[in-house]
Amino acid sequence: MLLDMRPLQGPSGSRGVGSYARGLLGGLIETGFDANLTLLLDAALDEPKLPAGGYRLAGCRRRYHGQLAAYEEAVALGADLRRIRPDVYHAIDFRLPGRSPCPLVVTLHDLIPWSWGGSRMRGERLRYWIGKRLLPRADLVLAVSESTARDAVRFGRVDSGRVRVVLEAAGPDYAPRPGAGQTVRARWGLEPGYLLFVGALDARKDPAALLTALEAARVKRPGLELVIAGDPGPQAPRSMPGARLMGRISESELADLYTAAGCFVFPSRYEGFGLPCLEAMACGCPVAAYRNSSVQEVVDGAGLLVADGDARALGRAAADMAAEPDRWRRAGLERARSFSWRAAATQTIAGYESVWRTEIIASP
Numbered sequence: 001m002l003l004d005m006r007p008l009q010g011p012s013g014s015r016g017v018g019s020y021a022r023g024l025l026g027g028l029i030e031t032g033f034d035a036n037l038t039l040l041l042d043a044a045l046d047e048p049k050l051p052a053g054g055y056r057l058a059g060c061r062r063r064y065h066g067q068l069a070a071y072e073e074a075v076a077l078g079a080d081l082r083r084i085r086p087d088v089y090h091a092i093d094f095r096l097p098g099r100s101p102c103p104l105v106v107t108l109h110d111l112i113p114w115s116w117g118g119s120r121m122r123g124e125r126l127r128y129w130i131g132k133r134l135l136p137r138a139d140l141v142l143a144v145s146e147s148t149a150r151d152a153v154r155f156g157r158v159d160s161g162r163v164r165v166v167l168e169a170a171g172p173d174y175a176p177r178p179g180a181g182q183t184v185r186a187r188w189g190l191e192p193g194y195l196l197f198v199g200a201l202d203a204r205k206d207p208a209a210l211l212t213a214l215e216a217a218r219v220k221r222p223g224l225e226l227v228i229a230g231d232p233g234p235q236a237p238r239s240m241p242g243a244r245l246m247g248r249i250s251e252s253e254l255a256d257l258y259t260a261a262g263c264f265v266f267p268s269r270y271e272g273f274g275l276p277c278l279e280a281m282a283c284g285c286p287v288a289a290y291r292n293s294s295v296q297e298v299v300d301g302a303g304l305l306v307a308d309g310d311a312r313a314l315g316r317a318a319a320d321m322a323a324e325p326d327r328w329r330r331a332g333l334e335r336a337r338s339f340s341w342r343a344a345a346t347q348t349i350a351g352y353e354s355v356w357r358t359e360i361i362a363s364p
Contacts, residue, residue, distance in 0.1 A: 001352055002058065002086035003028075005039045007093050008048035010065060014231075014248075016275050017093050017109060020144070023169055024092070024107075027345030029053040038086060058084050070130045074098040087359075088352050094131025096138075103355040105348075106138040107166075110148055110272025112204065114155040116293075117270075120203060132156055139355040142166045142348060144273040145294035166347045168273050169339040170282040173251040176333070177283065180259035187253075188246070193262035193325070194225040195318050196285065198254065198276045200233030207237050209267040209311035214242055216315030217265075217322075224319065226265075229257055258283035262322030266295070267314055274298045278339060281332030286321040288314055302335035303328065 005025065007017045028034055034053035041047060043059035060080045064072045077097035081089055089097075090105040097104070111132065113124035135141065135156045141163045143149035149165050152158040177183070181192040195217060201207040214226045226243040246257070258264065264280035266289035274295045277287050287303035289295050296305055304321060306313040321328050 001033075001036050002038050002040055002081070002084055002089045003055075004089070004091050004093075004095060005048065005050070006042050006045075006095065008050075009042050009045040012093065013048060016273070019171060019275060020107065020109070020168060021092055023171055023341040024345060024348065025053075026051060026172075027169075027341030027343075028348070029055075030342050031345050031349065033345065033349055038084065040080075040084075067127050070094055070096075070128065074130050074134060087356055090348075090352070094128050094135075096131050096134040098134065100137070103139045103359045104137065105140045105142065105351055105355060106135060107142045107144065108135070108148055108152050108156070108272075109144055110270075111151040111155045112270055112272065115151045115270060116204065138162065139358070140164065140351050142351060144168050145271075145297050147294035147297060148272045164347070164351055166344050166351070167339055168275060168278070169341045169344060170275070170279045170336060171251060173255050174258070174279045174282040174336075175255065177252075177256050177259040180256045183256045184260045187256075188244075190227065190244070190260070191225070192260040193322055194227050194244075194260075195263050195265050195322065196227050196229065196257055196261035196280075197265050197267075198229045198257075198279075199268075200231060201228070201236035201240070202233050203235060204269050206267045206269055206311075207240060209309070209314070210265065211240065211242065212311035213265055213267060213315030213318060216312040217319040218315075220316060220319035221322065224262075224322065227257065227261070229254055254279070255283050258285040261285045262325055263288055263318040263328075265314065265318045266290070267311060268292075268295065269308065271295050277303070278336060282336035284329040284333050286325050286328035287332060288318040288321055290314065300335060302331040 008021050034055045037055035038058050040058050044061050073095040078099050082101050088103045092107045113121040136158050141158050143165050149163050152163050153160050184190040217224050228243050229246040231248045258280050263286045270293045277298050280287050290308045291305035292308040304317040
């Protein structure tokens with residue numbers, strides 16, 4: 001079984017795909033499947049930090065690592081697969097072979113360039129066009145949510161019989177942190193009970209709506225502070241008046257911020273899964289978000305979901321939750337416990353076995 005871990009070697013390593021890669025690999029090791037694994041890495045890049053396990057490593061080399069990477073991949077990856085000769089190849093992003101000599105499993109995180117945003121996503125559509133075109137050739141597509149599974153069929157033109165939903169989970173760092181209130185006060189001068197947003201401030205995350213939500217929340221609770229954590233990204237507004245920008249921080253620091261927050265506010269207009277919502281709930285942080293895409297699957301009844309795009313309703317919901325966080329903390333923690341990387345790994349292994357058995361039966 002060849003599992004592509006190259007996303008850990010680039011910018012994706014600190015994003016959702018990187019969290020998925022680390023979580024799935026940890027789950028596969030926990031289930032004892034690691035002796036069956038070979039991890040594919042780019043030999044020209046630094047080896048990422050990997051957990052101990054009985055897996056093997058295989059290398060490949062690529063010239064391009066940016067906009068043209070997926071196009072080079074479509075040409076070069078087939079030769080790598082013929083050389084390594086795995087029983088099954090698992091791509092965890094859109095690095096897909098034009099022709100695969102072995103069964104192909106693909107994790108689909110989203111098809112947002114086609115499902116949301118229209119002309120604003122032209123650049124992203126061009127970048128990922130070849131991956132989308134090759135997606136229907138996969139023997140199995142593992143969608144990270146029911147919403148993404150529907151998009152795989154509607155926009156990716158994948159046969160519904162080849163799609164399975166395998167939900168993600170929060171990483172091990174995301175749990176209630178004892179003394180988090182004192183930690184954020186001492187480290188950043190924050191008073192616990194603030195509103196928190198985590199992630200890039202691009203158009204899909206709607207930073208203008210985030211400020212409108214803050215304004216509405218302060219009508220109900222004057223003085224409420226908004227904290228923004230994570231790399232704001234190249235699309236971020238020049239300023240976010242009234243907000244405290246923390247920049248990129250470690251996962252343990254983020255767990256402290258989640259734990260001490262009064263409410264996590266998430267004005268995203270579309271998600272493939274919605275991992276920040278799950279991370280927040282796993283730390284006992286109440287969640288207020290728009291009711292759209294996969295967000296409603298992840299949060300379910302453990303948070304407050306408002307009409308998509310209604311920023312003022314979002315702000316009022318966040319203020320209400322921050323006023324009585326204990327009620328929502330318990331619901332969120334219970335919800336978060338229903339997701340685990342061990343369960344995701346077990347379901348993924350079942351997917352490997354199904355395509356491998358089909359290949360054996362089809363072989364002469």
